[in-house]
Amino acid sequence: MYKRLGKAFLYLAFAKAILITTSCKSDHLYLTKVTSTQTHIDSTLQSVAQIEAYITPFKKSLDAQMDEQLSFNPVSMNKNDYKYNTPIGNMLATIVREQGEPIYKSRTGKNIDIVLLNHGGIRAGMPAGPVTMRRAYEIMPFDNEITIAELSGDQMNELINYLIDRKRAHPFDGMKIILNADDSVNEITIQNQPLDKDRTYIVATNDYLYNGGDDMSFFKGAPMMKIDYKIRNAVIDYFKKVDTIKFERDNRFEVLD
Incomplete structure (x- = not known):
């Protein structure tokens, strides 16, 4: 299937090249x-009936899997609910530890000492209600893998x-940071x-951050191990094994009045 679809989309997405060649006795x-010409892949592009007919059964099957209820979330969660730590961030940090x-x-x-x-890696919130595989893909659309690093003191x-400098709700687990009002x-x-x-401390993170993403240069040179487990898959596996999602904001990172 992928070869046939790939060939069809190739005609739509890539330039047509006309190669004029010459030959001689040596061939x-x-x-x-x-x-070349360009074909824009946007809302104006007409669907190809043969392709639509071919993929429709597979799409229906995939949609059914993506929309099957895995768990239940009683309270809406978003990454900007609070300044220093959030229920959805605490959930993801806990999942990485529990599954990894x-x-x-x-x-x-x-x-693992901390997660x-x-x-910025949280790409969507979790509304109250049924939790599906589709929701996991929306929260974590990237293929980042759980990566375990050994950090010196x-x-x-x-x-x-x-x-402390960023004062943002970066998800973490296993650590507490309490600041006074004067920082x-x-x-x-x-x-x-x-x-x-x-x-030496064992820190679970993802491969993007280990490689310096979000300016997290403190991972540079640290011994590491990948456990061949995508964070999104860990999230899906966790959703499947719990009946109800229960996470709250706590005092793992806060500034006192």
């Missing part, structure tokens, strides 16, 4: 001229300073313990 061919840690531990014998994702300090540090703990600059 060598030479490119002498290239011309058993795989990582089975391979290394180690637990860190990015606010100094790198962890950079990570913490990054979050001085009131409390910072990792797994309920003060930061130890002499130890």
